[in-house]
Amino acid sequence: MLKIAVLISGSGSNLQAIIDSIEAGNLNCSIEMVISDREEAYGIERAKSREIKTYVIDRELHRDTLSQEILKLTKDKIDLIVLAGFLSILEGELVSSFKNKIINIHPSLIPAFCGPGMYGIKVHQKAVDYGVKFSGCTVHFVDEGTDTGAIICQKIVPVFPQDSAELLQKRVLEEEHNALPEVIRLIAEKRIKVKGRKVLIDEGGFEIC
Numbered sequence: 001m002l003k004i005a006v007l008i009s010g011s012g013s014n015l016q017a018i019i020d021s022i023e024a025g026n027l028n029c030s031i032e033m034v035i036s037d038r039e040e041a042y043g044i045e046r047a048k049s050r051e052i053k054t055y056v057i058d059r060e061l062h063r064d065t066l067s068q069e070i071l072k073l074t075k076d077k078i079d080l081i082v083l084a085g086f087l088s089i090l091e092g093e094l095v096s097s098f099k100n101k102i103i104n105i106h107p108s109l110i111p112a113f114c115g116p117g118m119y120g121i122k123v124h125q126k127a128v129d130y131g132v133k134f135s136g137c138t139v140h141f142v143d144e145g146t147d148t149g150a151i152i153c154q155k156i157v158p159v160f161p162q163d164s165a166e167l168l169q170k171r172v173l174e175e176e177h178n179a180l181p182e183v184i185r186l187i188a189e190k191r192i193k194v195k196g197r198k199v200l201i202d203e204g205g206f207e208i209c
């Protein structure tokens with residue numbers, strides 16, 4: 001069974017979506033650990049309530065060593081690292097040794113409204129201010145850049161002229177909760193192939209998602 005580590009920084013609603021999907025029998029994987037870079041992240045409580053192992057690696061205390069500490073916990077134990085609202089940037093040996101084995105969810109249609117400093121409500125404020133008609137979320141592989149890895153799945157939501165950033169955030173988050181478990185399931189079922197920047201999904205010869 002696919003063994004995953006879920007990395008969080010905040011509320012952990014995406015973590016909850018993964019837990020719910022497993023409990024509903026829609027996702028065959030095991031959450032071996034939840035790692036947070038902030039002690040006060042509510043997602044830690046969600047993990048503890050399901051007796052999932054939790055670790056805190058404080059990003060202030062481990063500014064230069066965060067990725068190494070995560071590597072120590074995950075090396076040879078984890079098949080897939082899932083960044084679910086994780087705000088620190090991963091680097092070095094962790095990223096190279098987990099090539100195509102780290103995924104992230106970003107709350108916009110990459111390459112719009114992403115990159116360094118683009119997280120949380122700022123992403124949605126930019127989308128609303130720009131006047132886009134559609135936004136959404138993107139699940140992608142993690143490489144050395146920020147939000148630059150190959151795209152696995154995108155879900156689209158409409159943006160209305162009267163939307164606030166908060167309203168859009170809520171609409172996008174609902175789709176995040178579908179997208180992330182869906183991608184983990186595809187990976188667990190070994191239905192994903194990476195060819196350069198193109199991610200192919202095996203659905204009887206068709207690309208889905």
Ligand code: GRF
Pocket residue numbers: 008009010011012013014015043084085086105106107119120173176
């Ligand atoms: C989500 O919008 C996620 O895409 C972003 O941070 C937010 C956190 O959500 N990276 P949660 O902690 O899973 O509730």
